[in-house]
Amino acid sequence: MTTKMRVRELSGELGISNKELIHLLRKLNINVKSHMSGLTDEETEMARKEFNKASHEPSIEDKRVRSGVIVRRKKKPVRQPKAEPADTAVQEEPPVQPTSSQSPTPSTAAPVSDADDEATPSIPTAETEQPEDAAPETATDAPRDVTEEVTGEVTEDADASVAKAPVQEPSGEASQPESGEDDEKKATEKKRGKRKKSKKKKAPQPAPQVKIISRPDPAKEQPAPQPASTSQDKKKKSFKKKHRRTVEADELYRKVRQAETSRPELVGSRKGRGKRGRRGRDQVQTKPMVTTQPIKAAKRKIRIDEAIRIADLAQQMGIKAQDLIKNLIGMGVMATINQSIDADTAAIIAADFGYDVEKIGFSEKEFLAPVHEDKEEDLRPRPPVVTIMGHVDHGKTSLLDVIRKSHITSGEAGGITQHIGAYHVTTPRGEIVFLDTPGHEAFTAMRARGAQVTDLVILVVAADDGVMDQTREAINHSKAAGVPIVVAVNKIDKEGADPDRVKRELAEHGLVPEEWGGDTIFANVSAKKKIGIDELLELVLLQAEVLELKANPNRRGVGHIVEARLDKGRGAVATVLIQAGTIHKGDAFTCGLHAGKIRAILNDQGKMLKEAGPAMPVEVQGFDGVPDAGDEFVVVADEKVARKISDSRKGKQREKELAKETKFTLDKFLAAKAGEKVKVLNLVVKSDVQGSQEAIIDALNKLSGDEVRIEIIHSGTGAITESDILLASASNAIIIGFNVRPTAKVKDVAEQEKVEIRFYNIIYKLVAEIKDAMSGMLAPTIKEVYIGQAEVRQTFNVPKVGTVAGCAVIDGKLVRNAMVRLLRDGVVIYTGKLNSLKRFKDDVREVQKGFECGTGLERFNDIKEGDIIEAFEEVEEKRTL
Numbered sequence: 001m002t003t004k005m006r007v008r009e010l011s012g013e014l015g016i017s018n019k020e021l022i023h024l025l026r027k028l029n030i031n032v033k034s035h036m037s038g039l040t041d042e043e044t045e046m047a048r049k050e051f052n053k054a055s056h057e058p059s060i061e062d063k064r065v066r067s068g069v070i071v072r073r074k075k076k077p078v079r080q081p082k083a084e085p086a087d088t089a090v091q092e093e094p095p096v097q098p099t100s101s102q103s104p105t106p107s108t109a110a111p112v113s114d115a116d117d118e119a120t121p122s123i124p125t126a127e128t129e130q131p132e133d134a135a136p137e138t139a140t141d142a143p144r145d146v147t148e149e150v151t152g153e154v155t156e157d158a159d160a161s162v163a164k165a166p167v168q169e170p171s172g173e174a175s176q177p178e179s180g181e182d183d184e185k186k187a188t189e190k191k192r193g194k195r196k197k198s199k200k201k202k203a204p205q206p207a208p209q210v211k212i213i214s215r216p217d218p219a220k221e222q223p224a225p226q227p228a229s230t231s232q233d234k235k236k237k238s239f240k241k242k243h244r245r246t247v248e249a250d251e252l253y254r255k256v257r258q259a260e261t262s263r264p265e266l267v268g269s270r271k272g273r274g275k276r277g278r279r280g281r282d283q284v285q286t287k288p289m290v291t292t293q294p295i296k297a298a299k300r301k302i303r304i305d306e307a308i309r310i311a312d313l314a315q316q317m318g319i320k321a322q323d324l325i326k327n328l329i330g331m332g333v334m335a336t337i338n339q340s341i342d343a344d345t346a347a348i349i350a351a352d353f354g355y356d357v358e359k360i361g362f363s364e365k366e367f368l369a370p371v372h373e374d375k376e377e378d379l380r381p382r383p384p385v386v387t388i389m390g391h392v393d394h395g396k397t398s399l400l401d402v403i404r405k406s407h408i409t410s411g412e413a414g415g416i417t418q419h420i421g422a423y424h425v426t427t428p429r430g431e432i433v434f435l436d437t438p439g440h441e442a443f444t445a446m447r448a449r450g451a452q453v454t455d456l457v458i459l460v461v462a463a464d465d466g467v468m469d470q471t472r473e474a475i476n477h478s479k480a481a482g483v484p485i486v487v488a489v490n491k492i493d494k495e496g497a498d499p500d501r502v503k504r505e506l507a508e509h510g511l512v513p514e515e516w517g518g519d520t521i522f523a524n525v526s527a528k529k530k531i532g533i534d535e536l537l538e539l540v541l542l543q544a545e546v547l548e549l550k551a552n553p554n555r556r557g558v559g560h561i562v563e564a565r566l567d568k569g570r571g572a573v574a575t576v577l578i579q580a581g582t583i584h585k586g587d588a589f590t591c592g593l594h595a596g597k598i599r600a601i602l603n604d605q606g607k608m609l610k611e612a613g614p615a616m617p618v619e620v621q622g623f624d625g626v627p628d629a630g631d632e633f634v635v636v637a638d639e640k641v642a643r644k645i646s647d648s649r650k651g652k653q654r655e656k657e658l659a660k661e662t663k664f665t666l667d668k669f670l671a672a673k674a675g676e677k678v679k680v681l682n683l684v685v686k687s688d689v690q691g692s693q694e695a696i697i698d699a700l701n702k703l704s705g706d707e708v709r710i711e712i713i714h715s716g717t718g719a720i721t722e723s724d725i726l727l728a729s730a731s732n733a734i735i736i737g738f739n740v741r742p743t744a745k746v747k748d749v750a751e752q753e754k755v756e757i758r759f760y761n762i763i764y765k766l767v768a769e770i771k772d773a774m775s776g777m778l779a780p781t782i783k784e785v786y787i788g789q790a791e792v793r794q795t796f797n798v799p800k801v802g803t804v805a806g807c808a809v810i811d812g813k814l815v816r817n818a819m820v821r822l823l824r825d826g827v828v829i830y831t832g833k834l835n836s837l838k839r840f841k842d843d844v845r846e847v848q849k850g851f852e853c854g855t856g857l858e859r860f861n862d863i864k865e866g867d868i869i870e871a872f873e874e875v876e877e878k879r880t881l
């Protein structure tokens with residue numbers, strides 16, 4: 001018999017809960033242990049038939065009216081009108097006492113008095129046995145109530161007057177067990193026992209409905225939310241008992257509270273129980289128990305932050321963490337109980353157990369988002385923010401120096417220039433802000449954090465040297481960021497300077513000068529001789545005009561960190577480039593994981609300011625920790641808000657760290673491809689020599705097809721650098737290293753940035769793997785390799801160990817820990833592992849053909865003489881196209 005379907009799959013198909021299906025299966029004498037149990041075709045078919053049959057039958061629900069009296073009411077599966085019966089029922093049936101935490105439930109109330117009034121028990125009519133005959137749809141022919149005295153007699157009656165009592169469609173809540181579950185269970189079982197006896201005396205009476213409402217073992221079943229939480233209640237108590245003084249207990253208690261808060265009806269039941277104590281339980285049970293209807297999806301909600309620990313998720317769903325982990329493994333996610341999974345993964349896995357995941361958490365947006373968008377009339381032009389990039393020694397520092405010295409604001413002349421990583425210069429045509437940090441860090445690091453502060457890049461290329469490695473790198477970084485480039489051809493004063501050669505070389509990289517029909521602005525300069533500097537600045541401003549850079553200075557200040565450090569005397573200080581609004585001394589702010597209050601604002605001349613507006617680079621003091629370059633600096637209402645945001649971010653960061661995930665991997669690319677979302681595979685290719693680099697790029701480019709495209713966002717020779725990692729991180733790229741290795745520091749950065757680096761030393765292997773990735777075939781196939789066979793000659797029962805087989809190896813060999821299958825007359829009886837392998841009394845690693853040995857099978861004792869143990873190995877094999 002082959003296992004085709006799992007219980008949970010079938011329950012999904014039938015649209016009922018696992019619990020209900022398990023009842024149904026048990027009713028059919030199909031023994032299943034949990035929602036993960038497998039069903040054969042026949043069993044599945046039987047279950048379907050039974051379900052179809054049952055779904056046409058009216059079900060019976062039990063409810064305890066008062067101590068010793070339980071009402072059994074037969075109800076239609078057909079949806080009944082709600083309002084009318086509700087009113088009638090409530091008015092007519094005062095004896096039922098709904099709990100204080102629950103509104104009176106009409107369907108409960110209605111039949112009660114009728115049932116109570118029924119003095120004479122009678123056997124149900126044929127209608128109970130042939131439910132198909134029951135006419136559906138009308139309110140008048142609905143329920144049949146049965147009153148049972150717990151003390152003995154079973155009374156099931158199809159009294160017409162009762163039948164007329166209207167029924168309200170039971171809500172999802174109604175099916176959820178309440179406190180005092182155990183009591184009820186006992187009582188129900190007791191009743192059943194007695195009923196069986198009395199039935200024997202009277203007439204044969206099938207009671208399929210009774211089965212439906214019997215309670216499953218919550219530990220084994222997939223729980224509906226309510227039982228889950230009831231068990232959480234218990235768990236909480238036992239936890240509190242066990243770990244009274246531990247933090248975990250508090251944490252768990254908090255989670256339980258959280259779970260309850262997300263399901264207010266639970267809180268009600270808990271409260272009710274508290275007030276009423278044990279006596280109140282009976283009343284709680286008067287809530288109708290309808291188990292034939294799956295619990296509403298809305299009730300099965302789990303609210304989580306960015307990520308959640310497996311243990312917490314399992315607890316919130318009221319299932320065992322092991323079950324959750326098993327399902328995760330099934331999805332290919334390896335996680336331990338203490339690891340966190342992100343909200344998306346949690347959503348998928350929770351869906352398997354019938355729960356929805358809702359992302360919640362403190363929403364900082366409420367505090368950060370501007371109340372209203374900037375109006376056009378509020379926007380004022382702002383200076384461009386420029387980054388100077390280029391190859392080593394091509395003159396970046398010299399150029400910035402000459403610009404700064406000759407263009408500092410007159411008022412500031414004489415001031416001592418501070419190194420704050422950014423400078424504000426004034427030219428006759430306008431103001432420009434220069435970022436004086438290594439280009440890549442200046443914006444690639446920021447971009448990796450989702451920030452972009454640079455409006456323009458000045459690419460410095462020495463006229464005597466031409467385009468070099470870092471020139472290319474700078475071009476790629478700028479292109480990836482979508483920032484326009486102005487080229488400064490430097491050192492034109494030098495002998496051997498050939499600006500045209502630079503133009504030609506840059507044109508090959510897509511930077512075609514305007515005079516050649518392109519759109520890149522070129523300026524010939526000499527930083528040393530101060531030639532062409534003003535023209536360069538003019539061109540920069542011209543280009544900036546095209547960009548129409550504007551910002552609203554009259555709002556709360558927002559900016560980004562350019563650089564930050566810990567100062568001995570002043571604590572954490574950072575250069576902030578204000579991008580919009582104005583910051584003031586005394587403002588509370590949040591920045592990355594940190595918060596603070598602005599204690600001092602200094603400009604690049606070291607002058608104290610009271611405030612700073614858009615595109616102003618300033619040094620800010622007052623941070624509670626050192627932020628990272630690229631972190632967003634936002635002024636908030638007050639320090640309390642700032643702290644709250646910072647705390648929330650720190651919490652999320654912790655969860656993210658726990659959920660450790662690589663930003664982008666080939667496997668992820670594959671997964672994404674399955675959903676047809678990602679069609680571009682971004683690569684950064686670094687190789688040892690130019691020759692191999694060209695060969696690799698050629699080969700990779702040839703792989704690009706209509707459906708999946710390869711985008712080499714950067715390539716170069718030499719070691720993998722931090723800037724490569726930052727670029728890859730910012731562009732969701734994978735780094736390909738050919739005959740190159742990263743330094744330990746770069747490795748650290750890659751780890752921090754969660755960038756995947758793949759190393760190769762053979763081109764065709766590199767190409768093949770990328771090809772595999774692109775064709776979605778990288779997932780390895782599992783291949784079986786035969787190891788050997790042994791025949792069982794004798795079996796021994798060893799106490800506490802189980803059956804041990806004395807075998808003779810007849811082919812190949814037996815290897816300890818190998819996978820094995822037990823064959824009896826050529827039929828596989830068992831597949832698993834060898835758990836011991838001995839020669840005489842010694843444990844051995846393997847036994848060759850022709851030798852005898854003793855062996856045991858893991859968790860299997862039914863070994864017989866003559867059985868064959870076949871050992872094999874499973875090896876992963878990469879698939880090829």
Ligand SMILES: Nc1nc2c(ncn2[C@@H]2O[C@H](COP(=O)(O)OP(=O)(O)OP(=O)(O)O)[C@@H](O)[C@H]2O)c(=O)[nH]1
Binds near residue numbers: 391392394396494529
């Ligand atoms: N002849 C000439 N030499 C220049 C010019 N600009 C810079 N240099 C020289 O080139 C050398 C390198 O200049 P830097 O400004 O340090 O170059 P850099 O690009 O900042 O170098 P790194 O900071 O190492 O990346 C220095 O010796 C400068 O004097 C120029 O326009 N003409």
